[in-house]
Amino acid sequence: ALVRSTVRRLHRSRCSFTFCARQPQPEERVCLRIGGKVFCTGETQFLDDLNRWSALLVSPLARPEKLLPAEHIAFVTESLSARTENLQRGPDSSKEIVKVSDFCSPLAYKPGEPFKLIAEASVDNFSSLGIAFLEDRLQMDNGMVPHRIVSVHLEESALKELAQEAPSAKEKSAAMDAVTPAGKSGLGRGEEEKSKLEEEKEEEETGAGEHHHLHLSSCHECLQLENSTIESVKFASAENIPELPDDCSSRAGEKEEEDLQKGVKRINLAGKPPNILIYLGPEAAQARFEQVKSVLRECVDAESYTIYQLHQEQVLRDPWVDNSLLLVIATEEPIPEGSHEQFMTFLSKGGKILGFSSSFTLGGVKIKHKNKLRKAVQELVVSTKDSPEVKLNLLVSGCVFEEGMKGDGSRVKVWSRLNNADKDPVIVHVAHGSSGGEAILSQAHLELDSSSVDVQTEEDFNLLKMSNSKRFEVLKEILTCLGLSCESSGIPVLTPIYLLSPDEEIHLAFLKWLEGNVDAEGLRASSKVSLKFISSCESRVEVTPSLVPVVTEMGSFSSQHFSLETYQQHLQTKKLGKILLFTEVTTTTMNLLDGLMFELPEEMGLIAVAVRQTQGKGRGGNVWLSPVGCALSTLHISIPLHSNLGQRIPFIQHLVSLAVVEAVRSIPGYEDIELRVKWPNDIYYSDLMKLGGVLVNSTLIETTFHILIGFGFNVNNSNPTICINDLIAQFNREEGTELKPLSADCLIARTVTVLERLIEVFQEKGPNGVLPQYYKYWVHSGKQVRLHSEDGPVAWIVGIDDYGYLQVHQEGKGVESVHPDGNSFDMLRNLIVPKH
Numbered sequence: 121a122l123v124r125s126t127v128r129r130l131h132r133s134r135c136s137f138t139f140c141a142r143q144p145q146p147e148e149r150v151c152l153r154i155g156g157k158v159f160c161t162g163e164t165q166f167l168d169d170l171n172r173w174s175a176l177l178v179s180p181l182a183r184p185e186k187l188l189p190a191e192h193i194a195f196v197t198e199s200l201s202a203r204t205e206n207l208q209r210g211p212d213s214s215k216e217i218v219k220v221s222d223f224c225s226p227l228a229y230k231p232g233e234p235f236k237l238i239a240e241a242s243v244d245n246f247s248s249l250g251i252a253f254l255e256d257r258l259q260m261d262n263g264m265v266p267h268r269i270v271s272v273h274l275e276e277s278a279l280k281e282l283a284q285e286a287p288s289a290k291e292k293s294a295a296m297d298a299v300t301p302a303g304k305s306g307l308g309r310g311e312e313e314k315s316k317l318e319e320e321k322e323e324e325e326t327g328a329g330e331h332h333h334l335h336l337s338s339c340h341e342c343l344q345l346e347n348s349t350i351e352s353v354k355f356a357s358a359e360n361i362p363e364l365p366d367d368c369s370s371r372a373g374e375k376e377e378e379d380l381q382k383g384v385k386r387i388n389l390a391g392k393p394p395n396i397l398i399y400l401g402p403e404a405a406q407a408r409f410e411q412v413k414s415v416l417r418e419c420v421d422a423e424s425y426t427i428y429q430l431h432q433e434q435v436l437r438d439p440w441v442d443n444s445l446l447l448v449i450a451t452e453e454p455i456p457e458g459s460h461e462q463f464m465t466f467l468s469k470g471g472k473i474l475g476f477s478s479s480f481t482l483g484g485v486k487i488k489h490k491n492k493l494r495k496a497v498q499e500l501v502v503s504t505k506d507s508p509e510v511k512l513n514l515l516v517s518g519c520v521f522e523e524g525m526k527g528d529g530s531r532v533k534v535w536s537r538l539n540n541a542d543k544d545p546v547i548v549h550v551a552h553g554s555s556g557g558e559a560i561l562s563q564a565h566l567e568l569d570s571s572s573v574d575v576q577t578e579e580d581f582n583l584l585k586m587s588n589s590k591r592f593e594v595l596k597e598i599l600t601c602l603g604l605s606c607e608s609s610g611i612p613v614l615t616p617i618y619l620l621s622p623d624e625e626i627h628l629a630f631l632k633w634l635e636g637n638v639d640a641e642g643l644r645a646s647s648k649v650s651l652k653f654i655s656s657c658e659s660r661v662e663v664t665p666s667l668v669p670v671v672t673e674m675g676s677f678s679s680q681h682f683s684l685e686t687y688q689q690h691l692q693t694k695k696l697g698k699i700l701l702f703t704e705v706t707t708t709t710m711n712l713l714d715g716l717m718f719e720l721p722e723e724m725g726l727i728a729v730a731v732r733q734t735q736g737k738g739r740g741g742n743v744w745l746s747p748v749g750c751a752l753s754t755l756h757i758s759i760p761l762h763s764n765l766g767q768r769i770p771f772i773q774h775l776v777s778l779a780v781v782e783a784v785r786s787i788p789g790y791e792d793i794e795l796r797v798k799w800p801n802d803i804y805y806s807d808l809m810k811l812g813g814v815l816v817n818s819t820l821i822e823t824t825f826h827i828l829i830g831f832g833f834n835v836n837n838s839n840p841t842i843c844i845n846d847l848i849a850q851f852n853r854e855e856g857t858e859l860k861p862l863s864a865d866c867l868i869a870r871t872v873t874v875l876e877r878l879i880e881v882f883q884e885k886g887p888n889g890v891l892p893q894y895y896k897y898w899v900h901s902g903k904q905v906r907l908h909s910e911d912g913p914v915a916w917i918v919g920i921d922d923y924g925y926l927q928v929h930q931e932g933k934g935v936e937s938v939h940p941d942g943n944s945f946d947m948l949r950n951l952i953v954p955k956h
């Protein structure tokens with residue numbers, strides 16, 4: 121309280137104050153002394169020349185309007201490496217160590233020793249930071265130890281200038297090099313050598329004066345950089361240049377620059393190169409590397425980290441210890457003694473280790489074999505530091521950690537136990553050394569999913585699939601705790617639309633129609649999304665949520681995710697889906713057709729298809745997550761009011777869900793894939809997990825319903841939940857078949873084809889024409905529900921009525937219809953409300 125109130129008072133009076141590990145200067149007045157540390161006041165310090173600081177990617181400098189909110193304090197921390205001679209001691213490891221970034225937003229840094237960081241924090245957070253400092257509990261995120269924290273007055277104009285002049289990727293990497301002499305990216309110096317040469321070459325071209333890191337012979341950072349260059353040359357003997365994977369080429373620099381422009385977040389105050397290494401022991405198979413790499417890629421911000429394999433021969437030879445943020449050990453094989461020692465050195469230097477069912481241990485942690493658990497699916501209860509308890513099923517290794525581990529108990533924490541009689545510990549967190557080193561060791565296979573060869577039974581497949589999103593939650597929690605950023609790199613950029621048509625005649629007819637239906641600039645205005653028709657993508661028109669260019673020339677079209685040929689081959693319709701608006705990224709396909717659909721001749725059936733949506737819409741105002749791998753589409757149909765379907769519009773959603781299921785299950789060989797419909801509009805795996813849905817918007821104009829049918833289903837993205845190709849793979853495993861995975865383009869075309877047929881049948885024969893097929897695939901046969909509330913009367917689902925409502929049979933009351941009305945309808949909880 122004393123620190124807090126003093127900080128508040130001094131801040132209000134615009135006084136400078138310092139938390140300091142040295143004797144105060146004569147002009148400073150001591151407010152508080154704890155051990156060797158003092159809290160004192162002195163001359164007000166201004167920081168107006170920020171030219172020599174590098175803005176941090178995590179910094180609010182990316183959003184200058186949010187700089188220094190009122191009542192916030194700006195300050196500079198100075199820190200030294202834990203091993204620096206003149207530093208008496210690092211944080212007291214017996215106390216709970218806190219990190220600087222837990223309390224503040226870092227703004228900019230200056231590499232070197234002392235490592236300087238400008239940050240801002242609320243008064244309370246700043247006080248907590250000061251208290252942790254005085255109590256020897258504060259650590260920089262890079263493992264360095266702060267020895268001085270000084271409040272400063274920042275000239276806002278200077279800060280804004282710094283924000284605008286965010287450093288180029290090259291300047292940034294040079295700054296990083298100065299803190300980590302071992303190099304920029306990759307395991308060693310080869311890459312850095314290349315970038316130095318490039319740097320020199322560019323300098324010749326641009327003039328050295330423009331490189332602020334190389335312009336002063338006496339400057340501290342320049343000397344640091346020079347040292348690092350000498351270091352790199354020393355290490356760059358032929359056998360010491362590790363083979364860098366292809367993705368560590370100069371693209372990395374470009375990427376970094378793109379990231380900077382996008383303001384990508386990166387928790388890497390250490391200035392360590394963003395490398396994650398995977399160690400798989402001496403006999404590592406490539407497939408295992410790919411498996412572990414791909415799960416990490418799913419979790420961490422893929423734009424911010426590079427993942428390499430650390431081969432056995434590199435463990436002692438290459439300078440990875442100073443060059444990596446995280447080492448993942450994913451081998452059950454014993455770790456050679458020398459390698460174990462090296463891993464411990466890595467931890468001592470503030471490195472982080474994640475063990476996936478590995479034999480690596482430390483800090484008195486011991487492993488015990490429980491063979492009956494080997495490769496079994498078990499329930500775990502995970503309770504990490506900050507999050508509520510999570511229960512999930514995972515494959516386990518057959519080893520558990522011993523209870524009551526020896527060593528310094530306060531440094532070993534059990535994060536997860538099996539939900540068995542012994543409550544065996546399976547995930548532990550171990551802190552190591554005084555530089556922030558820590559390891560999280562798991563004997564549950566967090567890296568394996570339901571596609572693992574060890575998954576034999578349907579029951580195990582289901583358990584793992586249903587836990588899959590929790591597996592990612594836990595993994596992300598663990599990686600975040602180890603200092604990695606698991607935030608995705610932001611919203612993808614919107615892309616133009618391509619006008620595609622599987623039928624050339626219709627394409628030409630559409631272009632003809634357009635001539636008389638757009639303005640002189642090719643614009644077709646609409647209140648939702650206006651479309652600007654352009655002949656080729658050469659003409660640069662900005663894409664915004666309300667204005668999207670439509671490229672009418674098909675010649676230049678190509679996409680990694682959609683083949684017009686495949687769509688064409690599978691679309692067997694008379695009218696539907698003939699004019700296709702395709703885009704890689706849009707807000708929602710539900711808004712793209714409004715401007716055209718009311719006037720376009722019916723035979724030119726409109727459809728919009730996207731690979732990703734940034735604002736996908738679900739029923740009831742829900743957000744529909746739309747990552748790559750999902751089929752995302754909106755189809756326009758028109759239905760006469762005076763027709764079988766026009767009189768029963770709610771049936772449309774059932775027809776569409778049926779069409780999706782039928783699109784898969786009508787392919788020879790795929791009849792038994794467990795894809796089902798769930799009333800009213802869901803597509804399910806068995807009755808277990810939703811993998812698709814339908815959204816219908818209708819407008820009646822005179823005697824015609826204009827209906828936009830949005831349908832989305834996951835074809836090929838196994839994470840975080842389930843997709844159609846998972847079901848196919850599981851079916852192949854169980855049945856010994858070799859059914860091929862399916863693609864979104866094929867299934868969208870098939871769905872539209874089936875739907876056109878179902879509508880025809882319905883118009884001719886009414887509900888009875890389609891219901892037998894619907895019941896064949898629905899999940900509700902013979903299912904019980906409760907009416908009104910969770911302890912309301914029991915009823916049996918018997919079918920759907922003439923208008924598409926669900927019918928239930930209640931003992932003694934006969935059959936009645938029920939309806940989904942948003943709030944009171946909850947089929948997932950088997951709860952429904954009768955319609956009166």
Ligand SMILES: O=C(O)CCCC[C@@H]1SC[C@@H]2NC(=O)N[C@@H]21
Nearest residue numbers: 708736737738739753813830832
């Ligand atoms: O809530 C539901 O179950 C319905 C989801 C419908 C999602 C699809 S994806 C394509 C189309 N565009 C959207 O924004 N939503 C629909």
